[in-house]
Amino acid sequence: MGKSMSKAYVLGTGMIPFGKFPDRTLADIGWPSLREAVLESGVPTSSIDAIYCGSALGGMMSGQRVAKAIGLSGMPIVNVENACSSSSSAIAQACNAIAAGKYDTVAVVGVEKLTKFGGGTLPLENEDWEVTQGMVMPALYAMRANRYMHEFGLTPKQLGEVSVKAHDHGALNPNAQIRKRVTIEEVMAARPVAGPFTLWHCCPTGDGSAALILASQKVAKKHKPAAVHVAASEVTSGKYTNGYRDMTVAELTVRGSHEAYEMAGIAPNDIDVAEIHDAFTIAELMYYEAFGWAKKGEAYQLLSSGATSLGGKIPVNPSGGLLSRGHPVGATGAAQAVEIVRQLEGRAGKHQVEGAKIGLTHATGGGIAGFDHGACSIHIFAK
């Protein structure tokens, strides 16, 4: 989104509580969110110009299957696959189309049904060299954790505190998949998965959906004059390297966040609340540094100071994040956006961040050899 282009406004949000719904179809997981977003927006369905649907593993025509369940069909529907950034990338496509003047009202839905795989780690692309050798996402992040611990002296217990904070928040969120607190002792004693991670260091797999109605300023003025707007919308891909890479720097998020801050014309400390991609505990700490909230190697000090907890100066993942709210891959970016919009509108409930005016979302992922990650999408929302 160029700086001079016109902004997108958020007229409606929808989301279902994340969980495991093996008996429901992908369409039945998706449509309740889309319906809620449409009804909340007050926009007649006949004026929805296009739909972008983000899903990583939902299969062909996910968007058409979801939309037809609430009588939406005939408009352009584009399905977006960008691994964990699928629905955040879909939001970016919607923002681009509105900014370009192509559409006035666009629906975005993120939907995923991971229970169809029967549990376990995410199925990855077998063409990848490391994937054929057995690489799985927990292992990828565990390597980062071991390297980070080696370089900066972080302990497994300190790493586990990320999970404690996440579940403290998620316990307050009725839409979270895991609505219970955990103690550091429980985190440490849980079943080991990929050393140094125990089960509580890893986000759960599950099903879910979330949706938004985005509109041009012209439509926003009519339906919702005080709507939250998108101040920055950014998608980037990882830079391929076949040799040395500093595994403790999330280079993709570093580049993406710089671009997003510049688009929004703000500095890291202007962010009041953020939903970031804590697929595993180490990720949250690395992203504190990538977003400029902590210096390199000092992320744990920020966490332990309480700054990123509810009530702190920059609450991170008030929803519980991926670790507690859950991570139905393609739905995550839209769910983060729904959370941040509701935070800025002061209707987040028990996990409300008081007085939040600027919020950030960040979804990144895709495990392929030679990359930090395959894709990353960052949005900044403002009142």
Added chain:
Amino acid sequence: MSNYKKPVPIPSVESKPYWTGLKEGRLLIPKCGECGNFWFPPSLHCPHCNAANFSWEPSSGRGKVFSYVVFHRVYHPAFSEEVPYVVALIELEEGPRLISNLVEIKPDDVQCEMPVSVVFEKIANNMTLPKFRPAPLY
């Protein structure tokens, strides 16, 4: 060797010389004939400058553990007797990194930056895998 139950690599157009080299006790990696870049995993073009002119050069087989992970979960039944085992990201002296297993060391003793050297493990008549063992400082 016929009782080897773990997945066996399937050489591709890109990787065939790599697997052939291993069978002969050599760890070969592609080196660009234009820019001199070494790379891995195998591909038919230099990912640095896109040249198709390259050669397979023997690596010294020396490197270090850049990072590692201890697998506790059994993702394939043939590994059920082996958990917990170590998967390491080896950084070769020449620069490229590759994923391998560490042998002759307990999971608890593995550390980042530990020097290692390649060993060749024949798993079938037609297939040899590169693994790494702790090496003295060189």
